[in-house]
Amino acid sequence: MISFENLILITLLSPLLVCLLTPLLSSKPILRDILGPLGGIISSWGAIQLMASILNGEQPRLELLQIAEGISISFEVTPLGAIFGLVASVLWIFAAIYSVGYMRGNKEKNQTRFYIFYAMAVHAALCIAYAGDLLTLFIFYEVLTFSTYPLVTHKQNEMAQKAGRLYMSILVGTSVILLLPAIIWVWVVTGSLEMSQNGVLDGKMNPDYAPYLLAMFVFGIGKAALMPIHKWLPAAMVAPTPVSALLHAVAVVKAGVFTMLLILTNVFGIDFLSKTGASNWLVWLASFTLLTTSIIAIYKDDIKARLAYSTISQLSYITLGGALASSMATQGATLHIITHAAGKITLFFVAGAIYVGAKMSKISELNGHGKSMPLIFLAFFVGSLSIIGVPPMGGSWSKFFLMLGAAESGYITVIAVFCISTILNAYYLMEIPARAFFFKKEREVKIKIPILITIPTLITCFLTILLFFFIEPFENLTSIMVSKL
Amino acid sequence: MISSTIGIWNYWIVFLLMMIGLFLVIGRKNFLKKIVGLTIFQTSVFLLYITFGKIKGGTPPILNNAIDTVYSNPLPHVLILTAIVVGVATTALGLSLVLRINSEYGSIEEDEISAQDLVDYHDQIETSKKIDTKFIQ
Amino acid sequence: MTDILIKNLPILVVLCPLMMSLIVVLIPNIFLSWLLTFASTFVAFIFSILLYQEVQIHSTISYALGNWAPPLGIEYVIDKVSIFPIIIITLIGFLTTIFSSKMMPDEINETSISKVYSLWLLAIAGLIGLVTTGDAFNLFVFLEISSLASVALVAMGAQKDKQALVAAYNYLIIGAVGATLYVIGVGLLYGITGTLNMADLSERVVDLKNNKALIAGFGFMIVGIMVKAAVFPMHIWLPRAYAYAPSAVSVLLAATATKASLYILARILFSVFDIADNLIINTLSYIILPLSIIAMFAGTIMAVYEKDIKRLLAHSSVAQIGYITLAFAIGTKASVAAGFIHMFNHALIKGALFMAITSISFYIQKRVTLSNLSGLGRAMPITFFCFVICSLSLAGLPLTAGFISKLYLIKASISADGLWIAILILFSSALSVIYLWKMIEALWLQQPRKEIIIKENPTIYISLLIITFLNIYFGLDASFVVDSSTEAAEKLVGVSK
Structure with missing residues (x-):
């Protein structure tokens, strides 16, 4: 039996090891490309073990190093973290396979550098998932931003650099100017950087200041892409599709909402939030973002841009779930991390597959191509259904819980918001398979999709269906999480 | 007093x-x-x-x-x-x-000297810019 | 034998470079003069480590110069506060001496090298003396020794660029006015208290509250030291002096010169005078605090618009000095400790950045401007790597030394009910990312103008590597810096605050 410390280390270090080994193997592309999926398998094995230990009621913890008195780098697996860690590491396997297919099929330059930073980003995301204190969380939050910069600017042209600058200035700017002082504020108020499963602020913080502290957190976590600071996400879509798929549908943005949920539950505590009403304003901001970005998505013709806005809207679901400050809604928000990740990564995989196979990136170009790439569009259809929340896809569970949560806290309007947004979701996502299958083909295109792209796409598509039937362990995890609140 | x-x-x-x-x-x-x-x-x-x-x-x-x-x-x-x-x-x-x-x-007049310096300073920046564009072409 | 050595350490650490400077000037051989300089700075560094251990045991070491007992005689005091800048100065002095071995012959003709090294040692000796002495007038003498030597060193840059002369001249005039103001202050305090010993002075000023001569004397002293420490708006000598000095000299000055003066500022504010005094509280909150905040932004904004890299770094130094004085201005124990932490870390960061930039200018044999940096990062990976690490450290990114100082600074300001100060600090440090990013982008992402092949020289990058390593090390294990600055702050401000 491996000790929990070592399990955490294995899970965290395998992507780091991949990142360090990749440059050594740059002359042997085959070995280099195997590294990614291999690391993914090892690290997801670790993540599964950790999750099992949580289900057994244990609490793995690892003190890595002490910087100075009261400041240390430590890791602790919480139910929430176990879920996010599992999502990031499992999806990394498929994304790694997919990126091999994509990078080769697209004949991209600087592939070694790409894989180095790709693994680095996964490492940072996992470290965020298992962060044991606020400082560790912040440190790896920044590491994640910096390691994805070379990926966003991978094409190294004018547009990529411009997007890269926007990406960095929003993410680094908000985190440094707002998130860091917010964390230190908590440090000053509570006297330590620790988090606890039922919040640390209750009784120590003047409730009058709580909304302001919350605002500093909410706008400091730029990765959660709430409305005024969402611009970086569409901009980051200049990156190669595997990046958009894993990072901007799973790792980076999920790190953002994960941090948000962690702050709401483990720093503020749901009790404290519902008692003081500090998060009421956040409910409305999240609802506003949710609807507005859904509407913007309708007007985007670029597939990835539409998916990006859809992502922003789905992220707001999660923030909203946390802000409702009820146990049901929190459960729903947590489940939504999983279900949305599986669904959205499928959609991005499809977008990349279309780009590699047919060199198309606009929705209006897709007319009638459904028959020439049936599997791909089928995957897109299934993924969309999951995002919309139609059973028997995984996405239906999280929406169900979120709506229950809204009812529990008495926000009837929020239920309406969910309903309207579901209709909007259906409208902008279904347009794509509809055009592909039912519209008349305008021109012939030679299509060649590498097998390494098709397989991961189908697997993740299958995962979204599986999630509907095997949601139980995750649901148990969330109820463990909620029961401790 | x-x-x-x-x-x-x-x-x-x-x-x-x-x-x-x-x-x-x-x-x-x-x-x-x-x-x-x-x-x-x-x-x-x-x-x-x-x-x-x-x-x-x-x-x-x-x-x-x-x-x-x-x-x-x-x-x-x-x-x-x-x-x-x-x-x-x-x-x-x-x-x-x-x-x-x-x-x-x-000269030991501040105005004249800083005028000369300013010219020098801009020359340095400008020449390196010029070289830049030349090589890009 | 060792007893005598230990007993005389406080004077030896000053004398070692001071005496060697007299010897070095006579030696015509370049290598030999460098070797002697290196040896004496290294010995001074060892001495300061020994002193550090002594201070851990005895807490305060007092050394009566010439056996004339204080307060009448001149006293050298080494305590938990002053050991901190001594370590900074000797460490940086020793590292930059290694660095200078290749840079000096490149920029200065052979006949003057030994003289330059003599001045070099004189400047270091002056700075160490400045920190060790416990006598207000002796302090002035060391202040002038170090600044006259640095002026001469800056002027040596004229062999490459004539602007160094004007820079040195301005440095001289402004510095001399500052030192004279300081002397006026000391004179006024002497006139009313009858003592020059700082410890004695601090006891005697207690009874003299609201004495006008005392207030005037305090004002003169503070302004004089602020000129030397380049606190905004008395910083105008700094950018040019740093920018046009010979490479190694810029590194030495940027990392140490203002730090010593900042230490003196803290000493006068908190040790000679009392923090609880209205005079000090008003000075801190109505003069130093606003000036520091302006300095933070003015320095950063000037740096953003600057094209010449050495000047850019110098402007950024002005901003960083703003952080340190800001920490002093908040005036709690935690914030003064944060100021000391940043003093130490900033010496490491700025030293390394200047080293990286000056070694780039050594390789390309040109002044470094933003446009001729393009693509050089690929040609010199080691230098570039160090440059990136230290830039991140300056911006305060986690796992670097700079982050620790930002962290403590912000924590101190939030716990002193200054959330807005914390936000301003972070805002200005986010602005500083702009100019750092510009440089990194130019070095790495822009295409080089032509194929440049540069062979990096180990004697140049070894000290850069050491300093960069320290930047990371003190980001991961900050307990030495944090503990000793907290002790220093406790000694200065008192445990209760």
Whole structure:
């Protein structure tokens, strides 16, 4: 039996090891490309073990190093973290396979550098998932931003650099100017950087200041892409599709909402939030973002841009779930991390597959191509259904819980918001398979999709269906999480 | 009132010299005149210290056998000896710099020199830019 | 034998470079003069480590110069506060001496090298003396020794660029005015208290509250030291002096010169005078605090618009000095400790950045401007790597030394009910990312103008590597810096605050 410390280390270090080994193997592309999926398998094995230990009621913890008195780098697996860690590491396997297919099929330059930073980003995301204190969380939050910069600017042209600058200035700017002082504020108020499963602020913080502290957190976590600071996400879509798929549908943005949920539950505590009403304003901001970005998505013709806005809207679901400050809604928000990740990564995989196979990136170009790439569009259809929340896809569970949560806290309007947004979701996502299958083909295109792209796409598509039937362990995890609140 | 004002006339001189010196340092554009100002400024400080050392009816601080001798305080004088040395070193360094500036720029007027410097500075930036565009083409 | 050595350490650490400077000037051989310089700075560094251990045992070491007992005689005091800048100065002095071995012959003609090294040692000796002495007037002498030597060193840059002369001249005049103001202050305090010993002075000023001469003397002293420490708006000498000095000299000055003066500022504010005094509280909150905040932004904004890299770094130094004085201005124990932490870390960061930039200018044999940096990062990976690490450290990114100082600074300001100060600090440090990013982008992402092949020289990058390593090390294990600055702050401000 491996000790929990070592399990955490294995899970965290395998992507780091991949990142360090990749440059050594740059002359042997085959070995280099195997590294990614291999690391993914090892690290997801670790993540599964950790999750099992949580289900057994244990609490793995690892003190890595002490910087100075009261400041240390430590890791602790919480139910929430176990879920996010599992999502990031499992999806990394498929994304790694997919990126091999994509990078080769697209004949991209600087592939070694790409894989180095790709693994680095996964490492940072996992470290965020298992962060044991606020400082560790912040440190790896920044590491994640910096390691994805070379990926966003991978094409190294004018547009990529411009997007890269926007990406960095929003993410680094908000985190440094707002998130860091917010964390230190908590440090000053509570006297330590620790988090606890039922919040640390209750009784120590003047409730009058709580909304302001919350605002500093909410706008400091730029990765959660709430409305005024969402611009970086569409901009980051200049990156190669595997990046958009894993990072901007799973790792980076999920790190953002994960941090948000962690702050709401483990720093503020749901009790404290519902008692003081500090998060009421956040409910409305999240609802506003949710609807507005859904509407913007309708007007985007670029597939990835539409998916990006859809992502922003789905992220707001999660923030909203946390802000409702009820146990049901929190459960729903947590489940939504999983279900949305599986669904959205499928959609991005499809977008990349279309780009590699047919060199198309606009929705209006897709007319009638459904028959020439049936599997791909089928995957897109299934993924969309999951995002919309139609059973028997995984996405239906999280929406169900979120709506229950809204009812529990008495926000009837929020239920309406969910309903309207579901209709909007259906409208902008279904347009794509509809055009592909039912519209008349305008021109012939030679299509060649590498097998390494098709397989991961189908697997993740299958995962979204599986999630509907095997949601139980995750649901148990969330109820463990909620029961401790 | 008058007697007390005149009684501290040493301090008035110190004050006057100080202001003259400081004005020269700040107000003049000529590098040599600035050094003159600096020297006057420092001299005023020397006077200030010496004034502290003076005690009414005090004799030079040499031990004698009289019982009720009042000695002047020797310490300020010693301090000022040191300060004078520092002052001389500063002036010497300043003057030698002025000499070198004159031979490099052909002027010791601040305006002319900064005009030359500004041209140089922009030249540096501009030439490197030009080289840049050349290579890009 | 060792007893005598230990007993005389406080004076030896000053004398070692001071005496060697007299010897070095006589030696015509370049290598030999460098070797002697290196040896004496290294010995001084060892001495300062020994002193650090002594201070851990005895807490305060007092050394009566020439056996004249204080307060009448000149006293050298080494305590938990002053050991901190001594370590900074000797460490940086020793590292930059290694660095200078290749840079000096490149920029200065052979006949003057030994003289330059003599001045170099004199400047270091002056700075160490400045920190060790416990006598207000002796302090002035060391202040002038170090600044006259640095002026002469800056002027040596004229062999490459004549602007160094004007820079040196301005440095001289402004510095001399500052030192003279300081002397006036000391004179006034002497006039009313009759003592020059700082410890004695601090006891005697207590009874003299609201004495006008005391307030005037305090004002003169503070302004004089602020000129030397380049606190905004008395910083105008700094950018040019750093920018046009010979490479190694810029590194030495940027990392140490202002730090010593900042230490003196803290000493006068908190040790000679009392933090509880209204005079000090008003000075801190109505003069130093606003000036520091302006400095933070003015320095950063000037740096953003600057094209010449050495000047850019110098402007950024002005901003960083703003952080340190800001920490002093908040005036709690935690914030003064944060100021000391940043003093140490900033010496490491700025030293390394200047080293990286000056070694780039050594390789390309040109002044470094933003446009001729392009693509050089690929040609010199080691230098570039160090440059990136230290830039991140300056911006305050986690796991670097700079982050620790930002962290403590912000924590101190938040716990002193200054959330807005914390936000301003972070805002200005986010602005500083702009100019750092510009440089990194130019070095790495822009295409080089032509194929440049540069062979990096180990004697140049070894000290850069050491300093960069320290930047990371003190980001991961900050307990030495944090503990000793907290002790220093406790000694200065008092445990209760």
